[in-house]
Amino acid sequence: MRESATALLRALSSGNPTPHDIARAISLDPVLVFELLLTAPLGGNDAEKLLDAIANRIAGIDAGLLQGWSLRHVIQQTHHRVSARSHRHHALHSQFVAELSLHLALETSYPRPDEAYCAGLLHDLGLLWFSEYSDDYRQIQLDAIDERALAIAEWERYGFDHAELSSDLAARCGFPASVVDAIALHQAEPEGIINAHPLVRILAAAEELAGYRGNQSAASLDSASRLTGVEGGVLVSLIADTARGLQDRLKGLELSIEPAMLTQPWAISSIDKEEPPADTSIARTALGAFSRGAFNDAATARQGFDVASRLLLGLDAPVLFVRNFTEDFLVGAAHPTHPGLDQLQIAIADEYSTLAQAFRNDGETRFELGARPPGRNTSDWQLARWLDSDGLLCVPWRNPNEAGVAVFPCASNEIPGDDVEPGLRRIVTQAATTRMSERRADEKMRQELEDSIARRYVDHARRIAHEASNPLTVIKTYLGMIDERLDDPTLKEQFALLSDELDRVSTLVRRTSDFSSITPSGPAHSGVAEILHDLRALYGEALFSRRGIHFELRAPANLPPAAIPPDALKQVLLNLFKNAAEAIPEGGKLTVAAVTGINANGSRCMEIRVVDNGPGLPAERIDTLFTPNAHSNDKPGGSGIGLPVVRDLVTAYGGTILCRSQPGSGTLFQIFVPLAAMP
Numbered sequence: 001m002r003e004s005a006t007a008l009l010r011a012l013s014s015g016n017p018t019p020h021d022i023a024r025a026i027s028l029d030p031v032l033v034f035e036l037l038l039t040a041p042l043g044g045n046d047a048e049k050l051l052d053a054i055a056n057r058i059a060g061i062d063a064g065l066l067q068g069w070s071l072r073h074v075i076q077q078t079h080h081r082v083s084a085r086s087h088r089h090h091a092l093h094s095q096f097v098a099e100l101s102l103h104l105a106l107e108t109s110y111p112r113p114d115e116a117y118c119a120g121l122l123h124d125l126g127l128l129w130f131s132e133y134s135d136d137y138r139q140i141q142l143d144a145i146d147e148r149a150l151a152i153a154e155w156e157r158y159g160f161d162h163a164e165l166s167s168d169l170a171a172r173c174g175f176p177a178s179v180v181d182a183i184a185l186h187q188a189e190p191e192g193i194i195n196a197h198p199l200v201r202i203l204a205a206a207e208e209l210a211g212y213r214g215n216q217s218a219a220s221l222d223s224a225s226r227l228t229g230v231e232g233g234v235l236v237s238l239i240a241d242t243a244r245g246l247q248d249r250l251k252g253l254e255l256s257i258e259p260a261m262l263t264q265p266w267a268i269s270s271i272d273k274e275e276p277p278a279d280t281s282i283a284r285t286a287l288g289a290f291s292r293g294a295f296n297d298a299a300t301a302r303q304g305f306d307v308a309s310r311l312l313l314g315l316d317a318p319v320l321f322v323r324n325f326t327e328d329f330l331v332g333a334a335h336p337t338h339p340g341l342d343q344l345q346i347a348i349a350d351e352y353s354t355l356a357q358a359f360r361n362d363g364e365t366r367f368e369l370g371a372r373p374p375g376r377n378t379s380d381w382q383l384a385r386w387l388d389s390d391g392l393l394c395v396p397w398r399n400p401n402e403a404g405v406a407v408f409p410c411a412s413n414e415i416p417g418d419d420v421e422p423g424l425r426r427i428v429t430q431a432a433t434t435r436m437s438e439r440r441a442d443e444k445m446r447q448e449l450e451d452s453i454a455r456r457y458v459d460h461a462r463r464i465a466h467e468a469s470n471p472l473t474v475i476k477t478y479l480g481m482i483d484e485r486l487d488d489p490t491l492k493e494q495f496a497l498l499s500d501e502l503d504r505v506s507t508l509v510r511r512t513s514d515f516s517s518i519t520p521s522g523p524a525h526s527g528v529a530e531i532l533h534d535l536r537a538l539y540g541e542a543l544f545s546r547r548g549i550h551f552e553l554r555a556p557a558n559l560p561p562a563a564i565p566p567d568a569l570k571q572v573l574l575n576l577f578k579n580a581a582e583a584i585p586e587g588g589k590l591t592v593a594a595v596t597g598i599n600a601n602g603s604r605c606m607e608i609r610v611v612d613n614g615p616g617l618p619a620e621r622i623d624t625l626f627t628p629n630a631h632s633n634d635k636p637g638g639s640g641i642g643l644p645v646v647r648d649l650v651t652a653y654g655g656t657i658l659c660r661s662q663p664g665s666g667t668l669f670q671i672f673v674p675l676a677a678m679p
Contacts, residue, residue, distance in 0.1 A: 003084065003088055004025075004028055004029035004031075004032060004073070004087075004088075004091055005029075005032075005069075005070045005071070005072075005073030005074045006070070006074060007025050007028060008022070008025045008026060008032065008066075008069075008070045009067060009070035009071065009074065010025075011024070011025040012063065012066055012067050012070060013067075018055075019054075019055035019056070019058040019059045020051060020052075020055045022055070022058050022066070023051050023052075023054035023055040023058055024051065026054055026058075027050065027051060027054060027121070028091065028095065028250075029091045030090070030091065030094045030121050030122050030124070030125055030128075031087075031091075031125070031128065032073075033050075033054065033121060033122070033173075034122065034125060034169060034173060035069075035310060035311060035314075036054060036057055036058075036311070037053070037054075037057070037173035037174065038172060038173060038310050039057065039061075039306070039307045039310045039311065040057050041172065041173055041174030042173060042174030042175060043174055049114055050114055050117065050118050050121075061304075061307055061311075062294045062295070062296070062297075062304060064290045064291075064293045064294040064296075065290070065291075065294035065304065065307065065308055065311065065312070066311075067286075067290045068287055068290035068291045068294060068308075068311075068312050069311040069312060071283050071284075071286055071287040071290065072287060072311075072312055072424070074283045075283050075284060075287065086131065087128070090124055090127060090128055092246075092250075092262055093124065093210065093262060093263065094120065094121050094122070094123065094124055095121070095246060096210055096242065096243065096246055096262040097120040097121075097123060097124075097203070097206045097207055097210050098116075098117045098118075098119075098120030098121040098206075099117070099120070099242045099245070099246055100120065100206035100209050100210060100238070100239070100242050101116035101117055101119060101120035101202055101203050101206040102114075102116050102117040102120070103238050103241075103242055104116065104202045104205055104206055104209075104228055104230070104238070105117075105199075105202055107228070107230055107234070107238065108198070108202065108228055108229065108230065110198055110199065110202060112178075112199075115176070115178060115179050115182075115199055116182075116199060116202050116203065116206075118170075118175060118179050119170075119175075119179045119182040119183055119186070119199060119202075119203045120203060120206055122166060122169065122170045122173075122175075122179075122183060123163070123166055123182075123183045123186050123203060123207070124162070124166060125165070125166045125169045125170070126161070126162030126163060126164070126165030126166035126169065127162045127166075129162075129165055129169070130154070130158075130162055130165070134158075136157070140153050140154065140157060147187050148187055148189075150162070151163060151187055163183060163184055163185070163186055163187050163188075164184055166183045166184075167180045167181070167183040167184035170183050178197055178199045179199065181196075181197065181199075181200060182197070182199040182200045182202070182203040182204075183203065185200045185203075185204065186200075186203045186204050186207050187204070187207060188204065190204065190208075190223045190226060190227055193227070194226065194227065201227040201228060202227075202228065204227055205223070205224040205227040205228045206224075208220045208221070208223045208224040208227070209221075209224050209235060209238070209239050210262060210263055211263060212224070212239065213239050213243065213262060213263055214262075214263030215263075221235060221236070243262060246262070287424065288423070288424070288427050291308070291312060291424060291427045291428050291431060292427060292431045293431075294308060294428075294431065295308075295431050295432050295434075295435040296435075297435075298435045298436070298438050298439035298442070299439060301432050301435035301436045301439065302432075302436055304432060305317070305318070305428070305429075305432035305433075305436070308428050308432065309408065309428070312424060312428055313408070313421070313424065313425055313428060315393065315408045315409070315410060316387075316389075316408065316409050317408075318395075318406040318407050318408040318409075318429075319332065319333070319335055319338060319341060319383075319387065319406075319407050320332070320333040320404055320405075320406055320407070320433070320436075321333065321346065321355060321359075321404050321405045321406075321407065322402050322403075322404040323348065323359070323402070323403055323404055324402055325402075325403070328347060328348050328349065329345040329346065329347055329348065330345070330346045330347075330348060330355065330356065330359060330404060330405060331344070331345050332344040332345075333404075338386050338387070341386070344379065344382070344383070346379045348360060350379070352375075352376040352377040353377060353379050353380050354366065354367040354377070354380055354392065354394055355367070355379070355380055355383070355392070355394050355405050355407060357394075358394035358395065358396045358405050359396050359403070359404070359405050361396075362396050362398075363396065364393065364394065364395055364396075364422060364425070364426075365394045366391065366392070366393055366394070366410070366412075367380045367384060367391060367392040367394070368390065368391050368412040369381060369384045369385070369389075369390040369391060369412065380392060383407065384409075387407070387409040388409065389409035389410065389411060390411060390412045391409070391410045391411050391412035391413075392407050392408070392409065392410060393407070393408040393409075393410035393425075394406070394407050394408075395407075395408065395425050395426060395429045397426075397429045397430050397433045397434075399430070399433065399434040399437050399438075401437040401438065401440070401441045402433075402437045402440070404433070406429045406433065475502060479495055479498060479499055479502070480499070482495065483495045483496070483499075493537070494537060494538060497534055497537060497538040498538060501538065507567070524563065524564075524565055524676070525561040525562065525563060525564075525565075525676040526561060526562045526564050526565065526566045526568075526569045527559070527561055527566075528555065528559050528561070528562050528569070528594050528606060528608065529555040529556065529557050529558075529559045529594065531566060531569055531570060531573070532553055532555045532573070532592060532594065533553070533555070535570065535573055535574065535577065536551060536553055536592075539574070539577060543577055543578065543581040544581055544590060547581065547584075547586060548586035548587055548588075549581065549584050549586070549587075549588050549589065549590060550588070550589045550590070551589075551590050551592075552589065552590070552591045552592070553592050553593075554591070554592070554593040554594070555592070555593065555594045556594075559594055559596060559606065560596060560606070560675050560676070561675070561676040562606050562673040562674070562675060562676060563653060563654065563673065563674045563675060563676045563677070564649075564650075564653040564655065564673050565653075568649050568652075568653065569673075571645070571646075571649060572646050572649050572650060572671065573592075573608075573610075575642045575643065575645065575646045576610045576646065576669055577590075577610075578642070579642065579643070580610065580612045580614070580667075583612060583614040583615065583667070584612050584613070584614040585614065585615070588612065588613050588614055589612070589613050590610070590611070590612045591609070591610075591611045591612075592608070592609065592610050592611075593608070593609045593611075594606060594607070594608045594609075595607050595609075596675065598672060600656060600672040601654075601656065601672075603654065603674045603675075604674065604675045605655070605672040605673060605674050605675060606672070606673050606674075606675055607670060607671065607672055608670075608671040608673070609668065609669070609670055609671075610668070610669040610671075611666065611667075611668045611669075612666050612667055613666040614666055614667060615663065615664060615666075616661045616662050616663045616664055616665050616666055616667055617659075617661040617662075617663070617667055618663055622659060622661060625643055625659055626643050626644050626646075626647040626657075627644065628644045650671060650673070653673065653674070654673075654674045655671060655672055655673040655674065656671075656672045657669065657670070657671050657672075658670045658672075
């Protein structure tokens with residue numbers, strides 16, 4: 001493992017490596033591949049492109065975390081039972097079988113050759129697992145005469161063999177059933193798998209060919225030939241070419257290779273020798289430094305902590321319990337996988353909770369889920385069940401903003417390390433939670449600032465609404481007094497329209513202070529012809545005639561009602577009229593027309609056209625015409641919100657507004673509004 005990790009560290013440190021450069025170094029070792037894929041299991045067709053899948057995951061991981069991962073495996077842990085030489089043998093054999101499987105898949109036209117490579121790469125992970133975690137496995141290996149005898153002994157001792165375990169580990173990485181089954185059956189009797197899925201036969205044949213290279217047994221060659229249908233002479237050439245290519249590749253990566261290690265790894269422990277411990281003091285110091293710096297981005301600290309838990313600590317992602325400095329409880333942080341965790345509170349003074357004990361004593365604690373009921377320690381018992389684990393590993397943390405405990409699911413029989421591991425867990429947990437707390441503090445500060453600004457804005461708007469209502473009331477009163485003295489019917493009608501407009505403005509101001517929707521209230525339907533004639537009567541002189549602009553209106557009196565409130569339609573049209581009046585030069589013309597019988601978006605609509613013969617608009621302005629503030633500097637006092645408000649009002653009632661314009665050719669607005677349903 002140390003050599004594989006050194007090769008990975010070398011790749012990470014060589015200039016500016018691409019994710020695929022790093023992926024190629026990782027793919028040399030099935031354990032590295034397994035650990036990385038556990039951080040984000042495969043899905044869909046990822047198994048068809050393993051190198052791409054590895055590269056995609058690398059691209060989302062902090063470089064410091066990757067370097068720390070490499071250093072973790074460079075440091076030889078005292079509790080490890082698999083020597084560096086034994087691990088190298090497993091890795092080389094797995095690479096050899098993976099390459100043989102790939103070439104056999106190509107030779108037999110198997111449609112997904114990368115599946116064959118994946119199956120070969122991970123097919124012996126179970127051997128490493130047994131060697132690492134079982135006290136008596138070395139003796140079982142010494143007593144077995146071949147791999148199938150070893151499998152029988154494993155079934156008798158553990159209830160499953162290394163092939164079944166390897167397939168289970170591959171399934172945890174998200175590999176498809178074809179790969180998982182091929183791994184489970186790779187050392188079965190050839191006669192029993194001759195009719196199995198092609199990938200099963202390919203992997204079994206690759207294992208036979210790896211054995212043939214070591215024992216030159218004609219039976220192994222004949223078996224591989226029967227399984228694949230490939231002639232024996234071709235298989236011999238394939239073995240030689242594959243071994244030579246693998247040796248050249250490893251030499252190019254500065255990795256040592258013993259040709260004998262390409263054959264069966266199950267017997268290697270019989271010749272394993274104890275290796276002297278290496279001086280890893282520099283690596284340990286560097287590992288701590290990389291771990292502290294692996295969470296620079298507070299926004300991704302939570303995701304980074306989950307990945308670091310697997311790569312640096314060899315543990316599944318933790319859940320967090322947090323105590324701010326004013327509470328006497330540890331409260332679960334919200335977690336999408338464990339809903340309800342934020343409802344779980346544990347008193348810091350709880351003498352039965354190992355989680356509370358870790359916080360009080362500022363040291364790691366372990367909880368084991370026993371066979372008996374939980375007694376008084378119900379919180380830890382329930383948490384272990386939620387995390388689907390029979391044990392918990394509790395690591396305390398604290399920073400200037402918060403303090404708490406990270407709770408890792410950790411099987412009761414799992415030994416998470418007694419050398420560098422406790423210190424590393426504390427470093428990683430502290431670094432990650434500090435960044436996460438900083439982000440929460442920043443978000444809290446930002447929310448408080450936004451709330452403060454919002455309150456000030458509300459108060460300001462209400463003051464404006466209050467102050468504006470007084471002059472509006474006075475103006476309306478004086479208009480009423482003047483109206484009482486008028487005898488001209490036309491002027492009286494215009495004064496009535498002006499009074500209605502003042503009412504509409506007063507309503508808008510009042511609604512703004514209440515922060516209601518911009519959608520006006522009132523009747524749900526509009527008489528379009530009446531509104532158009534009223535607007536021309538009220539604004540025709542002020543906006544157009546006095547500027548020398550001709551206003552032409554084409555609106556039949558018998559138009560059906562449109563499904564939009566009158567106040568909303570007035571606001572839409574008045575915005576368009578005002579813009580047109582400012583754009584049309586003296587002597588120009590504005591034409592407004594309304595027609596029915598239009599079908600838009602599957603509904604019967606009325607079309608209202610507002611056409612001017614002004615200077616037109618450039619194409620770049622058309623693209624942002626309805627974008628708020630896009631043109632706020634076009635004219636003095638402009639807010640840039642008129643046309644966006646028009647668009648929002650039209651679309652709020654199921655309508656559509658379009659604009660067509662060219663420089664020098666005028667501008668056309670088309671408004672499509674659904675017709676009101678007939679009673």
